[in-house]
Amino acid sequence: MNKCRIDFMARLPLLILIIEISLILGFGIVLKSQTDIPSQTDSIYGKTPQEYEPYHRFTKPYKRFFLTPLEYPGYGRHIPEPARIDSVKIGFIGPIIENVYEADGTPVEIALRVNQEITQWDGYYTSYLAPLGMKMLQGSQLAVEQANQNGGYRGKIPFQLVVRNDNGNWRSSGEEVVKLVYKDSVWAILGTIDGQNSHILIRVALKAEIPVMNTADTDPTFIETNIPWVFRCITDDRQMCYALADFAFKKLGLKRIAALRAKNRYGRMSIDEFRDAATRLGFPFVTELQYEEGDTSFSSQLKLIKDLGVDGIITYGNSRESALVLKQMRQLGMEQWFFGSDRMVTPEFLQIVGKKHGKVAAGYTYYPDSQDPKYLKFQADFTERFGEKPETYAAHAYDGMSMLIDAIEKAGLNRALIRDQLAAMTSYHGVTGLKKFDPIFNNRTPAVVAILKNGKFEFYTQEEIFSGKLRFEN
Amino acid sequence: MKYFILIISQLFISGITSAWAQADPAIKIPYVYTEWESFTTESTNGALVNDHIFFLKADRDSLWVGTENGLMLYHEGNWKSWTEKEGLPWRVVIGIAKDQKTGDLWLALFGEGIARFSGGQFEHFTQMNSGLLNDVVYNLDIEGDNVWIATTAGISRYNQLTGEWETYNERHAPMEEVWVYNVDATPEKVFFAVWGSGILEWDIKDQDWTEYLDPDGEMEIDLYRDDGLIHVITTAASYVDKILWASTYFGLSRYDGRNWRGYHDHDSGLPSVFINFVLGRSGSSSYSCTDKGLGVLADFETDTWVTYHRKTEDAKYWTADIMVGKELIKSVETNLDLPNHFMIAVEFMGTDVWIGTGHGLARGIGKDYYPGLR
Numbered sequence: 001m002n003k004c005r006i007d008f009m010a011r012l013p014l015l016i017l018i019i020e021i022s023l024i025l026g027f028g029i030v031l032k033s034q035t036d037i038p039s040q041t042d043s044i045y046g047k048t049p050q051e052y053e054p055y056h057r058f059t060k061p062y063k064r065f066f067l068t069p070l071e072y073p074g075y076g077r078h079i080p081e082p083a084r085i086d087s088v089k090i091g092f093i094g095p096i097i098e099n100v101y102e103a104d105g106t107p108v109e110i111a112l113r114v115n116q117e118i119t120q121w122d123g124y125y126t127s128y129l130a131p132l133g134m135k136m137l138q139g140s141q142l143a144v145e146q147a148n149q150n151g152g153y154r155g156k157i158p159f160q161l162v163v164r165n166d167n168g169n170w171r172s173s174g175e176e177v178v179k180l181v182y183k184d185s186v187w188a189i190l191g192t193i194d195g196q197n198s199h200i201l202i203r204v205a206l207k208a209e210i211p212v213m214n215t216a217d218t219d220p221t222f223i224e225t226n227i228p229w230v231f232r233c234i235t236d237d238r239q240m241c242y243a244l245a246d247f248a249f250k251k252l253g254l255k256r257i258a259a260l261r262a263k264n265r266y267g268r269m270s271i272d273e274f275r276d277a278a279t280r281l282g283f284p285f286v287t288e289l290q291y292e293e294g295d296t297s298f299s300s301q302l303k304l305i306k307d308l309g310v311d312g313i314i315t316y317g318n319s320r321e322s323a324l325v326l327k328q329m330r331q332l333g334m335e336q337w338f339f340g341s342d343r344m345v346t347p348e349f350l351q352i353v354g355k356k357h358g359k360v361a362a363g364y365t366y367y368p369d370s371q372d373p374k375y376l377k378f379q380a381d382f383t384e385r386f387g388e389k390p391e392t393y394a395a396h397a398y399d400g401m402s403m404l405i406d407a408i409e410k411a412g413l414n415r416a417l418i419r420d421q422l423a424a425m426t427s428y429h430g431v432t433g434l435k436k437f438d439p440i441f442n443n444r445t446p447a448v449v450a451i452l453k454n455g456k457f458e459f460y461t462q463e464e465i466f467s468g469k470l471r472f473e474n
Numbered sequence: 475m476k477y478f479i480l481i482i483s484q485l486f487i488s489g490i491t492s493a494w495a496q497a498d499p500a501i502k503i504p505y506v507y508t509e510w511e512s513f514t515t516e517s518t519n520g521a522l523v524n525d526h527i528f529f530l531k532a533d534r535d536s537l538w539v540g541t542e543n544g545l546m547l548y549h550e551g552n553w554k555s556w557t558e559k560e561g562l563p564w565r566v567v568i569g570i571a572k573d574q575k576t577g578d579l580w581l582a583l584f585g586e587g588i589a590r591f592s593g594g595q596f597e598h599f600t601q602m603n604s605g606l607l608n609d610v611v612y613n614l615d616i617e618g619d620n621v622w623i624a625t626t627a628g629i630s631r632y633n634q635l636t637g638e639w640e641t642y643n644e645r646h647a648p649m650e651e652v653w654v655y656n657v658d659a660t661p662e663k664v665f666f667a668v669w670g671s672g673i674l675e676w677d678i679k680d681q682d683w684t685e686y687l688d689p690d691g692e693m694e695i696d697l698y699r700d701d702g703l704i705h706v707i708t709t710a711a712s713y714v715d716k717i718l719w720a721s722t723y724f725g726l727s728r729y730d731g732r733n734w735r736g737y738h739d740h741d742s743g744l745p746s747v748f749i750n751f752v753l754g755r756s757g758s759s760s761y762s763c764t765d766k767g768l769g770v771l772a773d774f775e776t777d778t779w780v781t782y783h784r785k786t787e788d789a790k791y792w793t794a795d796i797m798v799g800k801e802l803i804k805s806v807e808t809n810l811d812l813p814n815h816f817m818i819a820v821e822f823m824g825t826d827v828w829i830g831t832g833h834g835l836a837r838g839i840g841k842d843y844y845p846g847l848r
Contacts, residue, residue, distance in 0.1 A: 045694045054692045061695035063738055065724060073765050074816035075525075075833035174610035174626045178585025182566065200626050203653060203669060204610060207528075207568065207584065209832075221670070224693035225707050226723040226748060 042067045046220070046238050047444055052245070052277045069423065069439040070228040076209050076416030087160035088153040088413065090404055091180035092140050093173060093191035093201065094216075095133035095166050128293065128318060129193045132393045136216055137163065138386050139397030140190055146381070147405045159405060166192045166201075173197035177204040188213065188404045188418055190397065195219035195265050202230045211407070211419045215400035216393050218342065218365070219269045223442040231422050231441040233403060233430065234396045237341070240363025240447040241273035243462060244339055245281070247361060247449050248312060251465055252474040254337065255283045258310040260301050260325060262317030263290035270341060271316040286310050291321065298325050302332055311474075314339040323352035330358055337361065337474070342392065345450045345457050359473060360452035365392055366432040367448050367459050378431035392432075399430030501803065502847035504772030504780055506794045507827060507838030510810035513548075514834035521553035522546060527830030528584075529613075530821035531570040537821065537828055538579065539835065540567030545581065545591075556591075563589050563598040569613035571621070576634070580621055582611040588623060599632070605639025606630050617659035617678065622666075624654035629666060629674075648685040649674060656710040656751070665711035665718065672706045673720050686720070686729070696724065699736045703727050709750055715757030721749035726762055728774065737771070743779020743797035744769040745815075753820050756845060761827070763817035767792070768829060773846050782808070782829075784815045812836050 045066045050056060144161045152158040162184045164176040173192055180186045181204070188211040192198050198217040205212045206227045213231050214222065220238040223230060248254050257278060261267035267290065278284055286308050289301045302325070305313060313329065313336060315322050322344035329338060337359045345362050353360075368391075378398060382390040390398070403425060404418075411417035428435045435443045449465060450457040451472075464470060515522050522539075529540035539546035544557035545567045556562045562581075569582030579591040587600035587609045601609050608627035615622050623630040628643030643652045651670030658665045664676040673686040688706050690697035696704055705724035712719040718729040725747040726737040739747050746764040754760045762769040767783025779797040792810040796803045812834045819830030825840030 054690070054695060055697055059697070061690075061697050062699045063696040063725075063740070065694050065696075071765070073814075075814040075831070078813070078833070174608065175585050178566075178610065182585070199651070199653060199670065200610070203626065203655070204585070207612075221693055225669075 041069070042439055046438070046442075047242075047446070048238075049242065049246075052242060052273075052280055054276070054280075056280070065226070066224065066438070066440045070226060070441065072209075072228040072416060072419055074209065074416065077414060077420075079414055079416070081413040085157060085413070087158050088408060089160045089162050089184060089186040090144065090401070090408075091177075091184060091186035091189035091191070092137060092161050092163045093166050093176050093180065093189060094136045095129040095193060096137055096163070132193055132216065133166070135391055135393035136191075136193065136397040138382070139215075139390065139394035139399075140401040142378075142382055142385055142394075143398045143401035143405060145385075147402075154409065159408075162186050166197050174200040174204050177201050178208070181205075181208040181210050186210070187408055187413060187415060190215060190400050190404060193217055193393075195222060195269055198222050199225075202227050205229050210415050211404070211422055213400040213404050213422070215396040219266070220273060221269060223440055226440070228423070229419055231400075231403070231437075233400045233428070233435055233443050234392075234432075235365040235443055235445050235447050237270040237363070238273045239444065240342060240365070241271070241277060243447040243449050244314070244361065244363045245274050245277035246462065247465060248314075248337065248339060249278065249281050249283060252312075252337065252472060254312045254474060256286050256308075256310045257283065257312040257314055257339075258286045258305045258308060259288040259314050259316075260298065260305065261288070261290055261315055262293050262321060264293050264317075267316045271314065274314060274339075291317070291325075293318065293321070295321060296324055298328050299332070302329055302334065306332060306334055310336060312337040312339060315344075316341050317343070319344050319346045319349045320352065323349045326353050326357060326360065330356055335359070342450075346391070350452075350455060350457075355455045357452050357455070362450045362452075362457075364448045364450040364457075364459060365396070366445070367461070368392070368395075369459055370433060372431075372433065374429065375431045375433075395432045399428070399432050399435070402430065403428055502776075503796055503804065504770075504778050504847050505840075505842075505844050506780055506796065506806050506808075507782070507810075507840065508794065508806060508808045509839040509841065510792075510808060510836045511839070512810065512812050512834060512836045514812070517834075518553060521555075522835075523555045523557060525833045527819055527832075527835045528566070528568045529570050529582075530819045530828050530830050530835070531572060532821050532823040532828070533572050535823070537823060538570045538572070539830070540570050540581070540819075542566055545570075556596075561596050563587075563596055569611065569624075571615045573616045573621075573634075575619075580614050580616065582614045582623070583609075584612070585610055587611060588614060588621075605632070605641070607641050607643070612654065613656045615657045615659035615664070617661070617664055620659075622657045622659050622664055624657045624666060626653050628652040629654050629657075647674060647683050651706075655708065658711050658713055660713050663713060665713050667708035667711045667720065669708060670706055672703050672708055673711050673718070675718075686718075696736065696738070699738075699741070700734050702734050703729075704736045704738075710752045712752050712754040712760065714754035717754060717757035719752045719754040719760040721752035721762055723748050725749070726752060726760070726769075726771075728760070730757070735774075741800060742769075742777070743771070743781045743795070743800070745781050745783050750818050751820065753822070755822060759845065761820045763820050763829070765816050767815040768817050768820065776847060778847060782810065782815075810836055810838075 144159045148158045166173040190213045193216040211229050215234055218237045220236050223232050261271050315325050322340045326338050340362045342364045407418045407421035411421040435445050438444045448459045450459050513522050515525050524541035524543035526542035531538040536549040543565045544555050547554045564583040564586030566584035567581050568584040571580045581589045587606050590597040599606050607630045608625040610626035613624045619633055619635045621632040631640040649668050649671040653669040655669045656667040666674040675684040686703050689702040704727045705722040707723045710721045720727040728735040737744050746766040748765040749762045751763040758774040760771050770780040772778050772780050777799045781795045782792050785793050792808050794806040794808055814833045816832040821828045825843035827838040829836050
């Protein structure tokens with residue numbers, strides 16, 4: 001040991017010289033600007049299979065982004081903790097109905113255009129995402145309540161969930177985040193669901209320098225903005241589209257797929273990776289048609305698609321519209337495969353489509369039939385607390401809120417240090433499984449494929465689908 | 475022996491960079507701001523009401539400062555402040571524009587709309603009491619009688635003479651996304667940095683839009699260096715000498731109306747590709763506020779840069795690195811002592827330059843300033 005030290009000391013000046021020369025020759029100077037930042041880097045962004053990489057047949061890009069951990073080199077870590085507080089506030093923003101004056105008691109009657117006819121929409125309240133937002137809120141509430149049952153922040157101070165509504169209209173989420181940051185003085189924020197408002201939220205968070213955990217927006221571009229304050233614990237549409245594309249083209253051998261999707265940001269952005277994958281495999285969409293959110297009749301689009309002789313249809317939209325598309329597709333005698341997003345893996349979808357659903361597959365964010373004791377306990381706790389079983393929005397919100405609470409416990413009451421702790425979580429075992437995060441803090445756990453059989457979704461991993469043990473009719 | 479090597483190494487590091495510059499008399503160097511005045515809440519005994527600087531606007535020999543907790547005015551060593559106690563409608567001032575015709579000051583209030591500061595009074599405009607599109611405003615600028623406002627839900631334009639409001643979002647302008655981050659108004663054109671939709675150009679004479687997007691259409695790559703705008707996640711636009719400078723969180727772009735030039739941190743003097751704001755000083759020079767210091771492209775033709783940053787976390791003073799492309803030519807110590815180099819704002823005042831950071835602001839004294847190289 002001593003000899004090693006002597007040798008090292010003797011060589012120290014030489015080492016310094018070598019280091020200095022290296023610096024001058026342009027190897028760069030590493031600034032120590034963050035604490036406990038993981039050193040993981042990726043060689044391929046988003047676990048993208050080579051055949052799905054953009055322009056891979058033509059050239060290599062001049063610059064690849066998102067392969068090294070995002071940094072926050074700002075001043076925030078030096079801000080001292082507050083001297084005395086009564087609670088540790090965590091912000092929640094999501095589409096919930098209680099805070100919206102239009103929805104104080106009864107469903108709002110919203111007239112929507114349906115193929116030039118005005119009909120009554122009976123499905124949703126003020127925000128069409130409110131049923132999902134309520135689940136997200138319940139999952140968050142349960143995580144906070146359990147943390148408080150265990151003594152609260154460092155066994156002394158209770159956590160407090162500060163809830164604000166994202167009503168989906170007016171792009172109001174930005175103002176709500178400003179209030180959470182500057183009026184409510186929360187330490188971190190969980191939210192929201194739709195891509196539009198989620199993007200608005202994180203742009204505010206970037207300026208205000210506060211961590212945001214997203215548990216529900218699966219838009220791939222949400223995380224592709226280089227904001228070092230944003231985290232996402234749900235598998236995104238990039239992974240779900242890869243899983244669906246593999247299934248449709250490689251497993252089933254389909255070649256002619258048409259898209260019929262919602263004419264909104266969700267429909268436009270979330271289908272993107274499937275469209276790109278299809279094109280890069282040599283099977284571009286035969287056509288891509290749209291419908292208005294809230295439409296109930298899709299026969300004109302489906303008849304057009306039927307005439308094109310496709311062997312599959314993919315939709316990206318809400319559960320209700322997806323179900324109606326499928327139902328009307330079958331009524332037209334179209335027995336092709338029907339693909340869709342995780343938003344159609346719901347009881348509502350199953351109820352509308354009934355048993356004559358035919359061949360249906362969707363991407364999904366986790367394995368809901370898991371027997372992981374952690375998941376089973378969460379299911380039991382959630383059912384006891386709310387009188388109903390949890391679903392994906394509740395489960396992921398529970399995980400996201402638990403991650404925030406863990407980070408606050410470790411970091412203390414400093415937003416930048418909380419950010420650092422979240423950034424250091426390269427993996428997290430939550431109730432929705434083991435999550436692995438990439439350098440831009442996005443959950444890269446592979447998606448599963450939900451396949452409808454006899455009125456019930458069954459869930460398969462990529463390995464199971466390509467194991468040779470399963471057979472699917474194409 | 476080891477002391478000999480130590481001495482040699484120290485001589486080496488201190489002398490080699492300047493030796494390189496001196497060895498070749500043909501090498502011309504840009505102006506370097508070495509003399510700075512720094513201001514923090516602590517150093518001004520609270521006169522500077524908040525250290526988190528969002529925006530700087532020169533007004534002849536005075537400086538307006540937008541902070542996270544109030545509006546400040548600096549004039550010849552004196553500070554004046556307006557917080558909510560003094561009638562400022564909202565604490566977070568994220569953008570400032572001066573109407574040269576009326577003398578009014580217009581303020582972008584982050585999350586609470588905009589305000590006109592006139593005759594010592596604040597007039598507050600929100601989406602509830604005016605035609606403003608959204609209260610989350612990031613910046614604003616003046617063009618003629620119009621106030622152009624960058625909001626998180628699109629662009630608003632307010633005509634001060636007629637009182638009319640116009641809205642430009644995905645339905646009225648070529649923007650796929652509507653999250654507008656920055657506006658730069660000139661007598662000919664108005665430019666908008668639209669987060670997710672690149673740069674939008676409004677031609678005042680033709681009353682028409684032109685959009686500039688990343689040609690490769692992908693978020694995770696830049697396919698070719700000079701094929702167009704580096705990325706659609708834009709943060710600022712600055713139009714000077716008919717040259718457009720566009721900052722993104724993925725690098726810097728320059729456009730002369732025909733050719734694009736892209737700058738990343740691996741091929742230029744940019745200290746980082748994460749650029750909060752860019753301000754053109756001329757068609758040949760721009761100042762990029764990055765999360766790791768100030769990247770000054772001092773001379774476009776020769777690709778000569780001056781990068782101001784703190785070399786280590788515990789460095790007392792900032793260093794100015796003179797670079798050609800990515801090659802370090804010379805390091806110059808400055809007396810700039812702000813504790814953090816997360817740059818948010820920059821402004822010119824004559825030959826001086828002001829910078830705003832996440833913790834304090836500073837003035838670079840431009841004594842004997844010269845553009846380009848000498």
